Amino acid sequence: MSDKRSEPVLFGDQTSIDVLTHGVLPGRTVPALDEVDRAMLAELSADGRLAVRALAEKLHISRTNAYTRLERLMAEGVITGFGARIDPRRAGLGTSAYIMVTVEQTSWRTMATDLHEIPYVDHVALVGGDFDILLLVRTPDNTTLRDVVLERLQALEGVRSTRTWLIFEELPGSVLH
Numbered sequence: 126m127s128d129k130r131s132e133p134v135l136f137g138d139q140t141s142i143d144v145l146t147h148g149v150l151p152g153r154t155v156p157a158l159d160e161v162d163r164a165m166l167a168e169l170s171a172d173g174r175l176a177v178r179a180l181a182e183k184l185h186i187s188r189t190n191a192y193t194r195l196e197r198l199m200a201e202g203v204i205t206g207f208g209a210r211i212d213p214r215r216a217g218l219g220t221s222a223y224i225m226v227t228v229e230q231t232s233w234r235t236m237a238t239d240l241h242e243i244p245y246v247d248h249v250a251l252v253g254g255d256f257d258i259l260l261l262v263r264t265p266d267n268t269t270l271r272d273v274v275l276e277r278l279q280a281l282e283g284v285r286s287t288r289t290w291l292i293f294e295e296l297p298g299s300v301l302h
Contacts, residue, residue: 156201173207218263220270221292225256232283233257243277
């Protein structure tokens, strides 16, 4: 793999000279990533502790190139940090559920912050469609899940309704594979 950025990013049948000169499509604020960048992200997603030297060897690029790319990806906000992937069950959080929340239309802006402060809420997403907010909740057991839904969520001002779907099994995934 080379370090050249001469290949434009394709979107349908259109290419943009701006991608070649500025690295970003018109109207977009995200940087264009080339094949080496994507391979680097995939390697780091699989093992965030990978040393720059090992990363360079896996990608068949120089250490300087690997280091420069890594620094650029962090500076551009593509890589936002490094951390451990935790198995919720082994960490004592054996009950997981997606909870769909419908809220009063005037309260959704503040609701996301309030929901994120509830214990066991792992992820909050504002969505469009039949409900307004999607939560991923991980609790030690069903009793705790019940308390989160009935005592904490439904007690928040502005919550109109909730629907809970238990997660029976999760499969690991990556947006880069």
